[in-house]
Amino acid sequence: MVSMKRIFLFLMVLCGVAFFVSGQESGEISVEESYLQESVENMIIREQSRAESREMKMIALEYIGDAISRGNTGEEVRQALEYMGLEGTLNRGLENGRLVNSYPDVRRETAKYLGQMGTPEAKDTLLKIIYYDNEPMVLQEAVKSLADIGNDDNGRTISTIAWILQKFDNTNPDNLLALSAIEAFEKLGETGGGLRDPNAIQMLIRIAEGPYIRPVQDRAKQALVNIRKSQAQAQREQQERDRRE
Numbered sequence: 001m002v003s004m005k006r007i008f009l010f011l012m013v014l015c016g017v018a019f020f021v022s023g024q025e026s027g028e029i030s031v032e033e034s035y036l037q038e039s040v041e042n043m044i045i046r047e048q049s050r051a052e053s054r055e056m057k058m059i060a061l062e063y064i065g066d067a068i069s070r071g072n073t074g075e076e077v078r079q080a081l082e083y084m085g086l087e088g089t090l091n092r093g094l095e096n097g098r099l100v101n102s103y104p105d106v107r108r109e110t111a112k113y114l115g116q117m118g119t120p121e122a123k124d125t126l127l128k129i130i131y132y133d134n135e136p137m138v139l140q141e142a143v144k145s146l147a148d149i150g151n152d153d154n155g156r157t158i159s160t161i162a163w164i165l166q167k168f169d170n171t172n173p174d175n176l177l178a179l180s181a182i183e184a185f186e187k188l189g190e191t192g193g194g195l196r197d198p199n200a201i202q203m204l205i206r207i208a209e210g211p212y213i214r215p216v217q218d219r220a221k222q223a224l225v226n227i228r229k230s231q232a233q234a235q236r237e238q239q240e241r242d243r244r245e
Contacts, residue, residue: 041067042076049080054103057084061109065116073117081117082125085110089132104135111138115145123149127156130164136174139164143177147184150191158188162199169206175216178207182216182223194231201227 041063048060060080067077083091088102111129114122126149129142143164146157165181168174185204189195204227207220 038067038072038074041072042074045080046076049084052101054106057103057106058109060084061106061113064113068113068116073119073122075121078114078117078119078121078125081110081114081122082128085114085125085129086132089134090128104138107133107135107138108141111141111145115141115148118149120151123151123157127160130160136168136177139168140177140180143180143184147180147187150188152188152191155197158185158195158197158200161185162197162203165203166199166206169203169210173211175213178212178216179219182207182219186223186226189227190230194234195227 045060045063045067048056048063051057051060061084064077064081067073084103085107087093088099088104088107091101092099093101107129111126114126114129123146126142126146130139130146133139133142143161146161149157152158161181161184165178168177182204185195185200195201201224204220204224208217208224210217212220
């Protein structure tokens with residue numbers, strides 16, 4: 001028998017789709033209509049993200065992608081992403097002792113959309129995902145999204161990426177995760193004035209010399225060369241500014 005909650009969700013989806021379609025067909029909408037549309041959209045996203053089925057969560061992610069593309073990066077959208085991003089890891093649902101709410105592909109898509117949001121709050125959620133998740137494909141996407149967001153003035157992003165990389169290196173080295181981390185270190189180093197975290201440098205050396213496939217090792221070696229060059233250039237520029245002052 002279909003539960004009342006499922007019926008409610010289905011009706012909300014139908015109403016939401018009808019509302020969005022009618023708004024698009026009518027052309028420009030007023031500020032009040034735009035606000036109402038966003039409120040309905042947020043409600044649908046919130047309820048779908050908390051549904052039990054993987055399919056409903058994937059539909060929620062499609063709505064979220066559309067919302068973000070239109071500039072809706074509000075707290076309700078982020079909260080929905082955080083709920084799905086930590087479901088099955090921090091928030092565990094058990095049935096007869098068995099985990100029933102773990103959907104790694106949902107968490108991976110969640111990490112991608114958090115990167116597209118690009119807000120400081122989205123970055124904090126991604127750091128939580130890295131801390132609690134153990135699925136390489138989820139972590140790869142979270143690392144990529146953190147690199148896209150950038151803005152690592154306090155060094156927390158780089159240190160967290162170095163931590164998860166070391167965690168896997170000690171137990172089950174993953175080539176794709178290592179490659180994502182290498183590219184993230186380079187990106188974050190460029191936007192933050194250089195890669196200064198010793199743990200990150202140590203992990204790059206470890207990848208270059210450790211149990212990784214040759215292309216990943218070579219990529220780590222090249223990253224070390226690039227980092228040395230960029231830091232030397234930054235130092236020369238600073239010395240020139242000091243000389244002029």
